[in-house]
Amino acid sequence: ADNVVVFAAASLKNALDAINGAWKADGHEPATISYAASSALAKQIEGGAPADVFISADLDWMKYLADKKLTKTDTEVQLLGNRIVLITGKDSSAATTIEPNFDLAKLVGDGKLAMADVKAVPAGKYGKAALEKLGVWSSVENKVAQAENVRAALKLVATGEAPLGIVYQTDAAADPEVKIIATFPQETHAPIIYPAAVLADSKNEDAAKFLDYLKSAKAKPLFEEQGFTVLVPAN
Amino acid sequence: MTVAVDISHRLGAFTLDARFESAGRLTALFGPSGSGKTSLVNLIGGLLKPDRGRIAAEGRVFVDTAQKLFVPAHKRRIGYVFQEPRLFPHMSVRANLLYGRWFTPSAERYEDLDRVVDLLGIRHLLERRPSHLSGGEKQRVAIGRALLTSPRLLLMDEPLASLDDARKAEIMPYLERLRDETKIPIVYVSHSVSEVARLASDVVVLSHGKIVAFGPTGAIMQRLDLLPKESQGEGGTVLDMRVAGHDDEFEMTILRSTAGEIRVPRVDTAPGSAVRVRIRARDVMIATELPRGLSALNVLAGKVASIDTSDGATVEVRIDCNGEMVLSRITRQSMNALGLAVGLPVFAVIKTVAFDQENLSRTGALHDI
């Protein structure tokens, strides 16, 4: 069979590359994985991209495709979970606990709070929802620096441009230039979920197999190594 | 009809209005700076489209605004030597020279590289780029480039202006041959009376965009009033004579016409062939008795036909030598001393060395009819 073509959110690269290696080692043709922003991938699928599997960084873009009947809805699975955290530079002494109405504005001071785009990028949307829930959004709204994506927000903190930032736990854990002040409680925002599905136009019988492989016990540690929470029970 | 022009054209505040039909083989355009010579040549060459009018050459109609006819330059089979060299900077001299050949059907090529290169003395420059040439060298290459298209009409805008006399002397006989043997009609712009007198069959005198005189060279050259005051000494008589024989001992040639016989430094042509002689008015003395013991060998007998005293110190005397007019420019004082008057029999005395090469030229039939 042909290689499985996977369209995956860019933040999954490390984990998926590792899993793809394992998949190959198990005697399969390696998958061809295209990493880009979920939005771009979704629109490309809409435009006829020859992809077999889509893994989005949020539910919205998966729903976008599902509404257009471009996914095999029965294959859709909520694959991974993540957490958002409040970070600061590694030399900073800033500390706080995240609780309703905590004084984030004071902590940010004259600086900026780096986040991914709060309207467009999942990490930004989750962060904004959490801050709203905690009642501090309006006090920091005009101190937010929205980056193109969560990695760029992380960079802003790592380089000291911004004293604080809200990013995924997966990114923060791996960057020695930053440290995590606190993790946002799960209930402050919608669950952070990476859904995956086989696409309607896919004719490759390996597609479903690859998706199954992602849910397998072999994949689980490789995801967890990168800080993701695997949401599906190992089969 | 070699060249027939009847156009008007505006350029900014300047208006060119020209109408002439020249049957001559070399039509000179003569006139002061800014009088419209280059514009006229550009119109003939197809670089300008006239606002109104018609241009034809050698029976081919180039432009006729009434019929909305405009033959583009590249179909006119002309060779144009521009006032400035306009060489292609990205090509060697050789490539510049050969450029036009691509477009000349080989059956119509009458010129070849070797001949032109030797004529112009540019063999050592062939591999150079134009930017590495001197002013005169560029001009010579430009002449060569136009000649090597083997054109059916040659347009030359002051082609010799930046050349020294030695070069000019080499190129002019070539142009004569082109005119007489290859029978390529030539339109030639020049400020130099002596070039015009030597080469032209017909002269168009321009001033402020208008034609103030047009006619055969001989007639125009006698009208000293047409020449700028400063060139009047250069004007004079143009006689078309025949070789009567050669004097080998003194390396002289004897020329004859109805005006009489004159001796000039040897001209290498067979007896019987036609030679044009230019006699500057200022080179002609007048004697009332046959001079003796004098180094001037040429004496033509005649009668004073007219005296023009319009000018201050000098007068112009027209001497009728057996039907041919010879013009002389002498001082009023001499005129008085000699007691000249219309009808007086006199001798026109011309120094032989006045006929140096630039005043002698072999000619074929200068007009086509």
Place this chain on the structure above:
Amino acid sequence: MTVAVDISHRLGAFTLDARFESAGRLTALFGPSGSGKTSLVNLIGGLLKPDRGRIAAEGRVFVDTAQKLFVPAHKRRIGYVFQEPRLFPHMSVRANLLYGRWFTPSAERYEDLDRVVDLLGIRHLLERRPSHLSGGEKQRVAIGRALLTSPRLLLMDEPLASLDDARKAEIMPYLERLRDETKIPIVYVSHSVSEVARLASDVVVLSHGKIVAFGPTGAIMQRLDLLPKESQGEGGTVLDMRVAGHDDEFEMTILRSTAGEIRVPRVDTAPGSAVRVRIRARDVMIATELPRGLSALNVLAGKVASIDTSDGATVEVRIDCNGEMVLSRITRQSMNALGLAVGLPVFAVIKTVAFDQENLSRTGALHDI
């Protein structure tokens, strides 16, 4: 010392080696196309840096490679009329003309726009762009632009080549005045023997990048061998004479030098002032008896000093007129007929109208020392 040059410089395969010190006020560079005239002027003007050597003008050292001295062009206070016009295309004629004035300290300005514009006849062009000018018009603007810098040294590379005789006749007296009154030294490139004879105090003859002759104009002009064969008729004697008086009736001026007295068309200068007279060798006849009944008014008595028969049909006879040499070019046949021999007393006979404007020029002291 007006101009002192001692340089060598290579350009591709061409090598220029020039060494001369001219004390003259107008040094002409004369030589065939490609002989290195423009290169030499570029070296003096600071557009080229010589490989080796020294150039000084009017006591200012411009280049001295030994001392690693190089004064950039803009500090040389020169006016340079290039061989091609090089006008600024983005400026009006007026702006072109006035360009150099910005850089001339007002105390040193001796030229003003009105005067130059009238001299050159370019008033109607002032608001135009250079691209809308004819060839000769461009050249005139270029001359004006150089003059209006009120330079302390004027370099002119064939400035009059594309101008008609009338224009030339207007500009030449102006250059004479500049040379004589304003005392601006001039380096002047020309192919025209008559321009050189009229204007130059000294002549540098170049050939293949070498100086083949250098000296005062009079001396060079007598050496017909230096001239290209075709210009030899133009060469001859240059006599510096004085005005002895005027003949108002016939509008003549009487000039005198030790050679004798000659009459020329009126020259407007006071008795006693210096006038340079150029006598073309071909305008001088030789008579063994005093001519009678002849329109040539000027007769100088002398003795044959030498006869040069190197050439075929013509010979050059040098006549010693009381210490001043007058050169004559006559046919060998005439020589034989007259029985000329060295020592024979003869008369040099010159037509008066041979002295038209181009052969007469007012002169100041032509040399500085």
Place this chain on the structure above:
Amino acid sequence: MSWLQLSPEEWTAVRLSLKVATWAMIVSLPIGICVALLLARGKFWGKSLLNGIVHLPLILPPVVTGYLLLITFGRRGPIGAFLADNFGIVFSFRWTGAALACGVMGFPLMVRAIWLSIEAVDRKLEAAAGTLGANRAWVFFTVTLPLIMPGIIAGMILSFAKAMGEFGATITFVSNIPGETQTLPTAIYTFTQVPGGDIGALRLTLVSIVISMTALIASETFSRRLGKRLDLQ
């Protein structure tokens, strides 16, 4: 046509984009002219290096350029810190930073255009100006500069247009702060990232096109008129 109605925030982005593009263009112009002169005329060690550096923003993915700007011109970056401490010039999270990013991204385009024009200048005219007494600076301002106007105008319009479209480097360097660094392209980007944002993206894209076309046509007209005045054809 209510979907064409711009929100106040979008108006702010439009104004900001104009400001950023204009400043990027104006400030990079003199530098661009100098660098183009150096590249076209200079003979010095490291010319290839300079040439390479000028072209870097073209060669690098914009995000990388933005990141490089961040670590050099950012608050902690060597140049950024120096400028902030000594001149009070701060780029990070300011519109000035957006202008810097846009200027840098458009710089190679501007330099190339001017460079090409400089190479087309007839140096004989400059030499002529020298003989008339003009020193190098005068020659430059009175002869060279007017003659390279077509290249300068082309360079300016390229720089301006690029600034109107620049997104990657800007957002990476100064992020996307409404009213301060949110330019039209970043606003458009935001729209493209959300399902259903296409209309908004289209609206802002049209605005961007209208502005740039106006600038383009104005520059052409100016250029043509200048060309006529200069008789450069």
Place this chain on the structure above:
Amino acid sequence: MSWLQLSPEEWTAVRLSLKVATWAMIVSLPIGICVALLLARGKFWGKSLLNGIVHLPLILPPVVTGYLLLITFGRRGPIGAFLADNFGIVFSFRWTGAALACGVMGFPLMVRAIWLSIEAVDRKLEAAAGTLGANRAWVFFTVTLPLIMPGIIAGMILSFAKAMGEFGATITFVSNIPGETQTLPTAIYTFTQVPGGDIGALRLTLVSIVISMTALIASETFSRRLGKRLDLQ
């Protein structure tokens, strides 16, 4: 220096980027020359429109350009479908699409460079060639084209460099498929999206710089040699 070692997949990206940039440059060259000629010399209705369209890729955020390409040249897009059905030319998610995206993004830069050179051509030389018998096509190929070589070379290098750096339009149009559409910039982007990817991004960035600098220096050398050969100064 083992971190400088490229993985096989990265080598593929390098090769692909070279291929894409080269094709983008080569294919857009003749079109660029024609369009530049039209803009510089043509007098026709809609010239401003053409000018505007040429500049669009500069003005629009690259993501928008990519998106526009996707909906016109994609499998379901009007032009894409037409080309695929009639000529078998497919852009979507092929390296050809990446080349198209890069070519389009570099097109305004190329056109401007050539345009500037065309305007600097002395039309009197073209007229002279006409009098020598050359028709318009010959004049173009023997006179105009050699004289605008500096602009053509500049245009080519700008197009090539832009293609080496183009990211936004490419990833949006043809995604980031290893071996097919994953060029150096998209590979770099992917590295920047994951923790620990910086080294990889740096490695590929260096590769990109080395390639582009080589191209740049080669073009300069060629241009200079040509200039000497042409005596254009």
